[in-house]
Amino acid sequence: MNDLAIRVEGLGKQYRIGGEKNGYKTLRDTLSDAAMAPLRRAKKLLQRQAYGVGEMNESIWALQKVCFEVKWGEVVGIIGRNGAGKSTLLKILSRITEPTEGCAEIYGRIGSLLEVGTGFHPELTGRENIYLNGAILGMKKAEIECNLDEIVAFAEIEKFVDTPVKRYSSGMYVRLAFAVAAHLEPEILLVDEVLAVGDIAFQKKCLGKMGQVAKEGRTVLFVSHNMHAVRNLCARAVLLEEGAKAADGEVDDVVAVYLSGTQEQLEATVHLPPSKSEAPIVGRRLRFLGANGSPKSVFRIREKWQIVLEFELTEYLSHVIGAVGIRTVTGTPILTYWSTPKDLSPGSYFVEFSMEVPLKASRLSFVVGLSSNNNTFYYVEDVGNVTIVEVAEGKQPFRASGAGILVTECVSEIKRLDSP
Amino acid sequence: MVDATKVRDSIAAVHQESISGNIPSQNNGMRSANGAPLVLIRPTRGWVSLKLDELWEYRELLYFLTWRDIKVRYKQTVLGAGWAIIQPFFTMVVFSLFFGKLAKVPSDGIPYPIFAYAALVPWSFFANGLNQSSNSLVGNANLIKKVYFPRLVIPLSGVISGLVDFSLAFAVLLAMMLFYGIFPTINIIWLPFLLTLGFVTSLGVGLWLSAMNVQFRDVRYTVPFLVQFWLFATPIAYPSSLLAEPWRTLFGLNPMVGVVEGFRWALLGTDTAPGPIIVVSSLMALALLVGGAFYFRRMERTFADVV
Secondary structure, three states: OOOEEEEEEEEEEEEEEOOOOOOOOOHHHHHHHHHHHHHHHHHHHHOOOOOOOOOOOEEEEEEEEEEEEEEOOOEEEEEEOOOOOHHHHHHHHOOOOOOOEEEEEEOOOEEEEOOOOOOOOOOOEHHHHHHHHHHHHOOOHHHHHHHHHHHHHHHOOHHHOOOEHHHOOHHHHHHHHHHHHHOOOOOEEEEEOOOOOOOHHHHHHHHHHHHHHHHOOOEEEEEOOOHHHHHHHOOEEEEEEOOEEEEEEEHHHHHHHHHOOHHHHHOOEEEOOOOOOOOOEEEEEEEEEEOOOOEOOEEEOOOEEEEEEEEEEOOOEEEEEEEEEEEEOOOOEEEEEEOOOEEEOOEEEEEEEEEEOOEOOEEEEEEEEEEEOOEEEEEEEEEEEEEEEOOOOOOOOOOOOOOOOEOOOOOOOOOOOOOO | OHHHHHHHHHHHHHHHHHHHHHOOOOOHHHHHHHOOOOEEEOOOOOOOOOOHHHHHHOHHHHHHHHHHHHHHHOOOOOOOOHHHHHHHHHHHHHHHHHHHHHOOOOOOOOOHHHHHHHHHHHHHHHHHHHHHHHHHHHHOHHHHHHOOOOOOHHHHHHHHOHHHHHHHHHHHHHHHHHHHOOOOOHHHHHHHHHHHHHHHHHHHHHHHHHHHHHHOOHHHHHHHHHHHHHHHOOOOOOOHHHOOHHHHHHHOOOHHHHHHHHHHHHHHOOOOOOHHHHHHHHHHHHHHHHHHHHHHHHHHHHHHHHO
């Protein structure tokens, strides 16, 4: 029992969502409705039905029957789609809002970071905001004083520490905000998607700091959409789906479950735009399939997958070639596949490219071309969106950024120069 | 920096406590004894405790929020803190013209301007505090939605920050007393108590209104009206000695009557010793504060969702 940091049992949160039954149409409607509102509200109040503003008659469960335990020193990622209940969970655990049912036990001093720069006041100087924000996040004055120089240095704002933050650039502002937050030192830390701040260099620094926090043996609950960050920081992940726990376990497995979820399947079929000019051959759809034929748009490194290009011919064409080019999202061509040429009569066709793309974790977009006798009749760029993810398989995960985009087999061994 | 070392010690103490509470121990008996969670989160219903100990724990946040309010209040204004003086002072000028000169309202034998101003100083403190605190929760919605702390801190800091304005206006009052050659009586020792009474009233009403304001934004439009109404329901432009006795004490149900008459009595030496009025006023103020605090705590659980 005693190595527990957090225990969540049957946690649920119900929100009332109010909505006007029919939207306002004209200014006159708006005005008359505003005029009648007090009467209706008073009637409701008498019937003890008013919950404040709006017609509060519908409710949703943002979170329902969620149970899990977190041990001391564990770093757990909370992942899930928008609206899955991640933020609600953190809000309950950080005591901002109360659960509707269930309970949670927290065995230590807790600090939460649902936003960077909460309570920053534009009129106050950087230094003053450090004190204010620190106090809001739960730091003691003495703690802030100890860390002041470090925070200023981390945020890289030494020269502007006595300037009101309203004169800061937005970059300086978020850097300062994160710097204060990063120096929060509770035993249990709840973090919600706050790493997406600043330029790339600063984001790296933030991730580094988070990693350091994780290594210090503190307990961290980390909500993020950035799967890369989740995999780097957390050993374990919990997947939430529509307010309920859908998976819990090793981070790579849970991330894989999440990525293979329905949201990604939607992107697995791309409808190609129609041709700009009258053309005898037109692309229809581009589909992405896993090795077993199921639609997917997220693949693991070295996973076998297929691109299916569907097209239509309106007249007989000889020597037809379908081509699919793979590019990075920034537009760098990586490689192109061509089908073997074939003479075709009018009708619908598809061509399948089965391959194992030797790419590292990346996001890909595609180029589609259709030609006959070396005349390109159909050509579109920047269609589709496929993600290659890094999921450790076996004992050799391919981990290293900036080491190029290709992954290939290579036999290498260290040998002694002076060996006999 | 004696304070800082104290704080550090207390941090160490908290740390020690939580560590000893959470390191797995070999002794099973110990384990169950120390295994209680530091924080238990569960739905609450109805009236809940005020958790004043927690409020005390967050006193530094209270300090910083108050400090922020004070620093920011008159930023980018030309007259700056002068506004703290201008408001009561010019109200006094208007009152003196219309009530003192034209309507010839009696002033307990004291020059009318200082008679009015001595009442307007605590009144401004009350009215500003009420204004600040009743809008404070809505104004700090971003904090409420993103960070946990005892919400009582917010309206509390709104009223406390008014003390700065009060002291500025009070300095002008002292200058005016010098000008009129009035020396404070020995009863001035009661002034802190009277100020506390004004503070309690302001906070008490502020707690009610701020909690209601979260759900019903009507409060925002009610407060200016309420303050104006209350101004005339308090003997500021006129003396409470206009009322005959049973009514005069009953008048004390408005706690500001006790405060205002008390200020005049302590500083200007009016012979209207507040006696029974102050007792009624104090009880009423206390009731407002306690009721307001419990109501606030009861509504607190919905703040983050509704605001």
